[in-house]
Amino acid sequence: xxxxxxxxxxxxxxxxxxxxxxxxxxxxxxxxxxxxxxxxxxxxxxxxxxxxxxxxxxxxxxxxxxxxxxxxxxxxxxxxxxxxxxxxxxxxxxxxxxxxxxxxxxxxxxxxxxxxxxxxxxxxxxxxxxxxxxxxxxxxxxx
Amino acid sequence: xxxxxxxxxxxxxxxxxxxxxxxxxxxxxxxxxxxxxxxxxxxxxxxxxxxxxxxxxxxxxxxxxxxxxxxxxxxxxxxxxxxxxxxxxxxxxxxxxxxxxxxxxxxxxxxxxxxxxxxxxxxxxxxxxxxxxxxxxxxxxxxxxxxxxxxxxxxxxxxxxxxxxxxxxxxxxxxxxxxxxxxxxxxxxxxxxxxxxxxxxxxxxxxxxxxxxxxxxxxxxxxxxxxxxxxxxxxxxxxxxxxxxxxxxxxxxxxxxxxxxxxxxxxxxxxxxxxxxxxxxxxx
Numbered sequence: 001x002x003x004x005x006x007x008x009x010x011x012x013x014x015x016x017x018x019x020x021x022x023x024x025x026x027x028x029x030x031x032x033x034x035x036x037x038x039x040x041x042x043x044x045x046x047x048x049x050x051x052x053x054x055x056x057x058x059x060x061x062x063x064x065x066x067x068x069x070x071x072x073x074x075x076x077x078x079x080x081x082x083x084x085x086x087x088x089x090x091x092x093x094x095x096x097x098x099x100x101x102x103x104x105x106x107x108x109x110x111x112x113x114x115x116x117x118x119x120x121x122x123x124x125x126x127x128x129x130x131x132x133x134x135x136x137x138x139x140x141x142x143x
Numbered sequence: 144x145x146x147x148x149x150x151x152x153x154x155x156x157x158x159x160x161x162x163x164x165x166x167x168x169x170x171x172x173x174x175x176x177x178x179x180x181x182x183x184x185x186x187x188x189x190x191x192x193x194x195x196x197x198x199x200x201x202x203x204x205x206x207x208x209x210x211x212x213x214x215x216x217x218x219x220x221x222x223x224x225x226x227x228x229x230x231x232x233x234x235x236x237x238x239x240x241x242x243x244x245x246x247x248x249x250x251x252x253x254x255x256x257x258x259x260x261x262x263x264x265x266x267x268x269x270x271x272x273x274x275x276x277x278x279x280x281x282x283x284x285x286x287x288x289x290x291x292x293x294x295x296x297x298x299x300x301x302x303x304x305x306x307x308x309x310x311x312x313x314x315x316x317x318x319x320x321x322x323x324x325x326x327x328x329x330x331x332x333x334x335x336x337x338x339x340x341x342x343x344x345x346x347x348x349x350x351x352x353x354x355x356x357x358x359x360x361x362x363x364x365x366x367x368x369x370x371x372x373x374x375x376x377x378x379x380x381x382x383x384x385x386x387x388x389x390x391x392x393x394x395x396x397x398x399x400x401x402x403x404x405x406x407x408x409x410x411x412x413x414x415x416x417x418x419x420x421x422x423x424x425x426x427x
Contacts, residue, residue, distance in 0.1 A: 005192035009185070033177040038169075041181050041188055047337045049199065049344040052192075076197035076344040139195065 004139055006052060006078070007132045009041040013051035015071055017104065018094060019058025022118035023085035027057060029121045037125060048074035053131050054108075055124075059087040059094050060101040072108040078138040080111040082131045085119045092117060146290065150225025153360070154217050160363070161356025162186045168389055175393045186356075190349045198345030201250045205343070208246035209350040215239035216357040223364060226288045229277045236361065237270045239354065247339040258338030262326035264400045268407035269313045275415050276306050280368055283422065289364070293371050300369040300380075305418030307369050309411045311384055314362055316407065319355070320388050322398040323407075 016024050030037045031044060045051050048071045060068060072081065083104045086092035091102040104110050111134040114127035165186040173180025182188075200206060216239040223232045244266070248259035281287050283302045284295035292299065300307055316323040327338035335341070340351055366384060367377030398406075 005188050005195060008182075008188040009192040036173070036178040036180070038173060038181050039179050041185050043189075045337075047341060049342060050337065050340075050348060052196070076199050078196070 004136055006135045006139060009043075010052050010128060010132050010135070011043045011045045011050055012053045012055050012128065013045055013048050013071065013075070014055045014057070015068065017056055017058030017064055017068065017088065018061045018100065019085070019087060023057035023088070023116075023124075026118050026121050027055065027084065027124060030124055035121050035125065037128070042128065048072075049076065051075050052079060052135055053128060054079065054081045055084055055128070056081065056088050056104045057084045057119075059091040060104060060107050061099045062101070063099075065101065065107050068104065068107050078135050078142060080131045080134045080138065081108055082112040082114060082127050083110045084114045084116075084124055084127060086115060086117040089113045089115060146224070146226035150221035153220045153224045157217070157220055157360035158353055158356045161353075161359040162190070164359050164385065165356065168385070171386070171389050172393055175389070186352070190352050193349035193352070194346050196345040198347050201252075201342050204249050205246045206347060206350075208242045208249070209343070209347055209354075212239055212242040212246065213350045213354040213357070215242060216354040216361070220357055220361040220364060223289050223361065226290055228287050229281055229289065229292070229368075230274065230287075233270070233273045233277050236273060237266065239358075240266055240270075243339060243351065243354070247342075250342040252342040254336045254341040255339060255343075258326045258335050258341065261335075261400055262339055264404055265316050265323065265326060265407075268404045269316045272309060272313050272407070272411040272415065275411070275419075276310060276365075279303055279306050279415065279419055282419075284371070289368070292368050293374070295371060297371075299371050302422065303369070303418055305414035305421075309414040310365065310369070311387070312410045312414075313407060314384065315388055315391060316403070317358060317362055318385075318388055320392040322391075322395040323403050324392075325397060325400050325403055328397075 014024075014027055029035060054072060054075060056068065072079070081104065083089050087094060088104050091100050094100045095102060101107065112127050112130045114123050116123055163183065166183040169185060170180040170183065215235055219232050219235040219239060222235060223229065240262070244259050244262045247255045247262065250256070280292060280299055280303065283299060284292045284297045286292045286295050319327060327340050340348055343351060363378070363381045366381040367374055370377035370380050
């Protein structure tokens with residue numbers, strides 16, 4: 001196989017679970033001139049069929065279990081999931097709420113956990129870079 | 144060099160040209176937004192990656208149709224430079240676009256299907272113009288081929304300034320630039336997800352991207368036809384026109400399809416028709 005190009009062109013699908021929108025704002029901050037993740041070829045696609053990385057903010061609730069699983073299934077291989085923020089990692093302060101299932105790993109396999117409330121743009125970018133490494137491992141395994 | 148060699152040269156060089164142009168486009172767009180932007184070779188990295196990714200075959204006709212899309216787009220340019228009749232090129236060009244519409248319309252995704260319908264609308268708006276434009280160029284130069292137009296002593300842009308203006312208008316549609324990017328877009332989060340390409344993954348999406356590179360190169364060749372007395376001047380004109388397209392792309396919001404259709408017909412009829420009528424009245 002030729003050199004992998006995934007690390008030069010990671011396309012991201014951002015899904016907001018039961019987030020308070022704090023992490024979502026930080027995710028979008030990554031696209032602004034201050035952080036400009038497009039420098040690294042990152043595209044925020046909004047389409048699961050074009051995406052390599054599923055970036056989820058917020059915890060899983062009863063109503064979005066199917067949606068997250070559906071988005072995950074629609075993504076072509078290789079693919080990775082990055083859970084951004086305390087809620088996506090474990091359910092966060094909402095973990096004990098009656099409608100909350102917990103972190104994203106309750107419904108789809110998570111490869112990278114990015115802690116923080118809200119997660120800082122620097123740590124989100126760091127998480128995506130770790131996600132690219134996981135993507136590379138998956139590609140080698142399937143090749 | 145014989146015409147066949149020029150045709151083959153187009154098949155090889157056009158994707159490199161189109162890919163680099165897309166790279167420059169993304170950097171210039173980013174700078175307009177106060178960002179640094181991706182590396183120049185980013186479009187090649189993207190397409191290379193798409194070939195390494197799984198291609199979900201939604202149905203058995205999408206891939207052959209998309210191969211037809213790339214193939215006819217490459218053939219349109221190769222035939223143009225290879226010395227085929229220019230009017231014929233307009234039909235091959237339209238056939239390539241039709242392949243993409245059929246591919247997007249054949250899948251179950253409502254986003255893709257709506258994108259296909261909108262693409263038909265923009266074809267309806269733009270294709271008559273290309274036939275008119277090439278016919279007008281052939282008429283004023285009394286030539287029927289690419290080389291013939293280049294060899295003609297008639298300066299096309301000076302004879303057909305209205306047609307050139309209308310071409311710049313229609314090129315916005317063909318380059319998929321805002322406000323006319325109603326069927327699909329390079330930018331995410333439009334109301335149709337990605338429109339035409341919503342259901343295309345992996346190499347299927349790569350074919351669409353490569354066809355777009357060929358299309359950009361063919362549009363560049365059309366601009367050169369207008370500046371037939373000097374090819375470097377034609378390339379410079381294309382660079383300026385493309386810069387304007389990027390500026391318009393970054394400063395306008397997407398139009399509704401009704402506006403796209405009406406404004407394109409109005410502009411092409413007014414400028415192309417007016418230009419041809421003026422030449423007729425002047426007795427050329």
